[in-house]
Amino acid sequence: MTQVPRSIDETETLLSEGGYVADRSLATVLFLALRMRRPLFLEGEAGVGKTEIAKVLADRLGRPLIRLQCYEGLDVSTALYEWNHAAQMIEIRLREASGDTARDAMRSDIFSERFLIRRPVLQALEGDPGRAPVLLIDELDRADEAFEAFLLEVLSDFQVTIPELGTIRATQIPIVIVTTNRTREIHDALKRRCLYHWLDYPDAARELEIVRRKVPTARADLSAELVAFVQRLRGEDLFKAPGVAETLDWATALTELDAVALDPELITDTLGVLLKYQDDIARIGQSEADEMLRAIRREHASA
Ligand SMILES: Nc1ncnc2c1ncn2[C@@H]1O[C@H](COP(=O)(O)OP(=O)(O)OP(=O)(O)O)[C@@H](O)[C@H]1O
Ligand SMILES: [Mg+2]
Known part of the structure; x- marks a missing residue:
């Protein structure tokens, strides 16, 4: 299946087929997040099945799972993109050696997609049409607030700007699951972009x-x-x-x-x-x- 479920029952079935035993309230909020194309913000104690939901969802919907594990010091170059400096240097040397040093042409070539390393958030925005990936932003409470601010922008517009290349818009809005263990509160502004669910211990x-x-x-x-x-x-x-x-x-x-x-x-x-x-x-x-x-x-x- 690559289509999102059409009802809460279908959502429950989808999770169950993936070995995930959900209660009705979780199936409901997940169904709504999928239909409304809003990120799902899952908060709960350790080991209650937050990460597992994203894995099961990707597996059952036949979508790629792109995981961004958060940690203190996580920055945009690890989350979004980075230039491949080593490859850029080699290209410059090769051109110099062959006498091809037209500066403007060199600059635009060096900062082209060929030298761009796509990190999880960029990968998630550039998913195949009809097969929007599942982007798991795991344990967001471990990242610092600067990263949260960056994420807020991404989750609001589903687009990012790379100065050398311009604005990249999501071809398909990815299915976003954000998890936190609540070691610190996440800003309201970010939560407001999402549907929220507290995942409790099961009965x-x-x-x-x-x-x-x-x-x-x-x-x-x-x-x-x-x-x-x-x-x-x-x-x-x-x-x-x-x-x-x-x-x-x-x-x-x-x-x-x-x-x-x-x-x-x-x-x-x-x-x-x-x-x-x-x-x-x-x-x-x-x-x-x-x-x-x-x-x-x-x-x-x-x-
Ligand atoms: N409702 C559930 N149905 C099936 N398996 C579950 C369920 N809840 C938890 N599990 C299982 O429990 C284990 C832990 O789940 P998971 O790693 O998703 O927890 P977590 O909430 O992300 O924990 P942490 O905060 O430590 O990362 C997994 O092996 C998962 O398969
Ligand atoms: Mg987890």
């Missing part, structure tokens, strides 16, 4: 479905128990609660260990798959794990 039923889809070898009863445990763990006072990625890792780890059910020792022995801070791991000792497990089984029995 138990949805998380169990994700495990079923992503770790098909995990036993059904074990999966239900481990999902219930992770859900309960998220309610504890932790520095960093486990995301869906960690649940999937845990399901894989426990399956590798041929576990048939959880027990306190197994939990504490494998806690490093779920929790990545020593203070958090220290909080969940065997007695806490035992208590949580009992509570889960009591709830299960009374359900």
